[in-house]
Amino acid sequence: MSKQELELIGQDAACCGGLSAAPLDEDQAADLAKVFKALGDPVRLRLMSMIASRGDGGEVCVCDLTPAFDLSQPTISHHLKLLRQAGLIDCERRGTWVYYWVLPGVLDKLAAFLATTQPAGVTA
């Protein structure tokens, strides 16, 4: 159930000094744009927020997410799939229900990528 994420925030965002450090090359830009594009939809942003606000290691059942929107169930499922393909979240089926959580470190790596003041000691 959990496969095919991008795992690009590790190499690109963390290592290469961030958006303001130096001009991105085409590949870095293409990879990172996928992540921002995934966050560039109100429904997906709310989904991310609902999942992320469960705290570290927290999980949310799809059955708790869907009723918060005026959208059909396939639409929510589609947005969750996009977030998963962007490497932001992962999921697991337990019995009848499917639980989603935020992949650890992803949001902080993205934040570090955007920040203009680079945190000390990130050279490694």
Place this chain on the structure above:
Amino acid sequence: MSKQELELIGQDAACCGGLSAAPLDEDQAADLAKVFKALGDPVRLRLMSMIASRGDGGEVCVCDLTPAFDLSQPTISHHLKLLRQAGLIDCERRGTWVYYWVLPGVLDKLAAFLATTQPAGVTA
């Protein structure tokens, strides 16, 4: 020349505790999604990076941005307009040329919004 930005990263991202603090309401999500959508294109990400890497208060002439892409001049102009409407950059015409710069604080506010570990003393 400089008008019609969003200026939403001030109210939403900074004040309301960030993505992981609590579920976003629809309005916050809609506003912030516009910013992430603006960053969700490889060309616009590279443009942002090229402008932001000029440092604090740094400016870039359009004539330095356009030749870095295999795209027509109107396309670059269009992407710059979207970044400006998202409240990320601003511009000014000086003589024949137009210079762009990153609006101060925007990237750091976005980074703070994404970070799961909220920086201390942001309650005000």
Place this chain on the structure above:
DNA sequence: GGCTTGTATTGACGTTCGTTGATGCAACCT
């Protein structure tokens, strides 16, 4: 004035995206 250069806007095109109803699959319960 006209000519040239740099940038923005317009109008059109093909592609991608967001959404839905219908359907399929997985797991539980009699």
Place this chain on the structure above:
DNA sequence: AGGTTGCATCAACGAACGTCAATACAAGCC
């Protein structure tokens, strides 16, 4: 086994997006 519930996938639709050629605008130069 059959029936029910939760979630994913499929196929199709309109809307939004990225791109371009053509055009318009602004400023400098002759």
